[in-house]
Amino acid sequence: MVRLERTETFGPTLRAEPEFQEPSPEELDVTVVVLLETGRLDARAICREYEPPLRELGLSYEFLFVNGSGEAGLGEAMRESIHERGNVRLLEAGQPVGESAVLRLSVEHSRGRIILTLPPTLRVAPEALPKMIRRIEEGSDVAVARRWPRRGGWVNRVQAGVATWLLNMLTGSRFHDMTCRVSAIRRSVLAEIPLYGSHFRFLPIIAEREGFRVTEVPVEPHPDGGHTRVYRPGVYLGWIIDILGIFFLLRFTYRPLRFFGSLGAVFGLMGGAILVVLVIQRFFGGQELADRPMLLLGVLLVTLGVQAVALGLIGEIVVHFQASRGSTYRLHRSR
Amino acid sequence: MSKKPTVSVVVPLFNEAPNVPPLVEAVRSALPGIDWELLLVDDGSRDGTAELADEYASSDERLRVLHLARNFGQTAAMRAGFDHARGDVVVSMDGDLQNDPGDIPRLIEELGRGYDLVTGYRENRQDKVITRKVPSWIANRLIRRITRVRIRDTGCSLRAYRSQVLRSMVLYSDMHRFIPAIAVATSGARISEIPVRHHPRRHGSSKYGLSRTWRVVLDLLTIVMIRSFRDRPLRMFGLASTLIGECGLLFVIAATLAGSTMSASDSPVVFTSTAVVLFGLATYLFMLGLVGEVLVRQYWGPREDLPLARETSW
Secondary structure, three states: OOOOOOOOOOOOOOOOOOOOOOOOOOOEEEEEEEEEOOOOOOHHHHHHHHHHHHHHHOOOEEEEEEEOOOOHHHHHHHHHHHHOOOOEEEEEOOOOOOHHHHHHHHHHHOOEEEEEEEOOOOOEOOOHHHHHHHHHHOOOOEEEEEEOOOOOOHHHHHHHHHHHHHHHHHHOOOOOOOOOOOEEEEHHHHOOOOOOOOHHHHHHHHHHHOOOOEEEEEEOEOOOOOOOOOOOHHHHHHHHHHHHHHHHHHHHOOOHHHHHHHHHHHHHHHHHHHHHHHHHHHHHOOOOHHHOOHHHHHHHHHHHHHHHHHHHHHHHHHHHHHHHHOOOOOEOOOO | OOOOOOEEEEEEEOOOHHHHHHHHHHHHHHOOOOOEEEEEEEOOOOOOHHHHHHHHHHHOOOEEEEEEOOOOOHHHHHHHHHHHOOOOEEEEOOOOOOEOHHHHHHHHHHHOOOOOEEEEEEOOOOOOHHHHHHHHHHHHHHHHHHHOOOOOOOOOOOEEEEHHHHHHOOOOOOHHHHHHHHHHHHHOOOEEEEEEOEOOOOOOOOOOOHHHHHHHHHHHHHHHHHHHHOOOHHHHHHHHHHHHHHHHHHHHHHHHHHHHHOOOOOOOHHHHHHHHHHHHHHHHHHHHHHHHHHHHHHHOOOOOOOOOOOOOOO
16 A cells, blocks of 8 residues: 655644644554655665664564655655555655654654654664664663764764764763764653754753653664765854753753853953952052043943843743743653 | 542652651651641652652552652752642651651641741751851851841751642742742742751761852842742843943043043043943843843733732631
8 A cells, every 4th residue: 555645834834734633643663754855865765774674573664754855856756766665654844844843743643652763864774773672662761873883984983072072071961972863762752852943963861851761772883874974164063052052951941040140240250350450540559440441341241240140030030930830840651 | 549638748859768767657657647648759869769668658558659750859859749749738848857757747736827838947956067057057047138038947848838838839940948938929928937856867968068059149039039020020120220321320420521621641432431331231131121021921811820818807
């Protein structure tokens, strides 16, 4: 049987359905979710590569390809290769959507109780998939792949290594391969993890912070993968900004004043010290205040300090009302 | 599930396994003739506290165990306990047995005299003087001064609450340290305090240190802001804006004077630009206040979060 799904979107909203749809029932064991990108592997190649180990596993499975590019062309080209298969579905977003949105969509649209996310490039060896699924069956909520031993050029390794190191240092997490992003997740768990923007990069960290059990699975990298990729400088800047953002959110979401207040105190004290020195020199050193451009620097620093504290207080108001409506903890699921 | 109890005792536990058996025993013997439940909240312990608590709960239906998915901190653990407590009276205490559950009946009795929250204060506190008692003495004075809630001992977690208080009390971050102040600020609670016993720690180690001073200062600032300005941020920011605007005015005057006396070395430029910076800050603060008003507006419906009040007979 040919299963081909097209979902329509209207207007600028990114919802894949015009009306809210109940998540599809869990009829299968595994859904492999792949975000298709222009110029990367097509659905046929991915199925050819990754299907055999799934078939051998003896579990029921499906592939859910998501065309998040917003271009109809990509989906049209896919149609051919999908036609031959029964357990392959295609989801098309009306506008370009990011990976976080794809993960959220996959909660609604996949039928498996385990969701396996794959990038449209060859990152892990096909044998990794059963390993990760097994880890979920053993009780983990999220299993993330760690490519080991690493292959590929040193440029790849250095850029991934630096990003992972920065992330671990700032967030206190201990994952070794944050750039792989091949992971297996219980669908019920994915449904409870808030993901938006660039947070898909930090899925294991966020899941762990929500109290879910996350384990790292060492897997073989794909023999054909690991091509050296050098990005535009803006891409790296984006990574760093994302990492700083998640650092702030993880530590200060419920206590913004701890961040902005400390920042404000540092600026304010620096500015205050300058002003004190100037005033002392004015009264005891006979130096006219009006001749001192340092006065401007002192006032600017104090101003910056006051602004930081004021922003922190606004943040506290937001958090206060948020906390009065929502929950600040999560109970263990299994008990 | 057993029938609805009158009193719920909430105890957050983090790595307190050796204290669980004596705690359960102490609560069992402390509340004769009262329908009670004991809510043990395991805050992601790694020393078998959870399993031990489960074991006790399996043989006594008055015991309930809540398992937090990870270590969320004491405030979240207390809130979880409060959210799941079913009694009309809720009692909170520490899991380290430094509080004496034998004091609970007296707390409840005091609650019956028309209070919404009764907190204990520790007579003969059994802790180290330098690292615990002195900082705590200073902190209590500071907290009393700043929050204007007259409580001798904010750090004592043995307290009894009317369940209505908990419904409107907002607990998050590390606010468990200031529960009386929060209860006053967010639910308008009437508060009383009575002396309670205090024992030295028998098992395990204290999870507090001195390093939290700066955080406490910032949290206090938050509480004061919440109490006075939560519903009208423009007042706060408007006031600050006016003050800073006045400073700017001073510099304008100074610049004018410097300009009129005009000695060769005096330049009005620095003063003028300082004034400009300050006016900028004043404007910025006022606009932030407006943003604050918009935020607050989002949250208030016509009937939500009524302050505590009750009719009394004449």
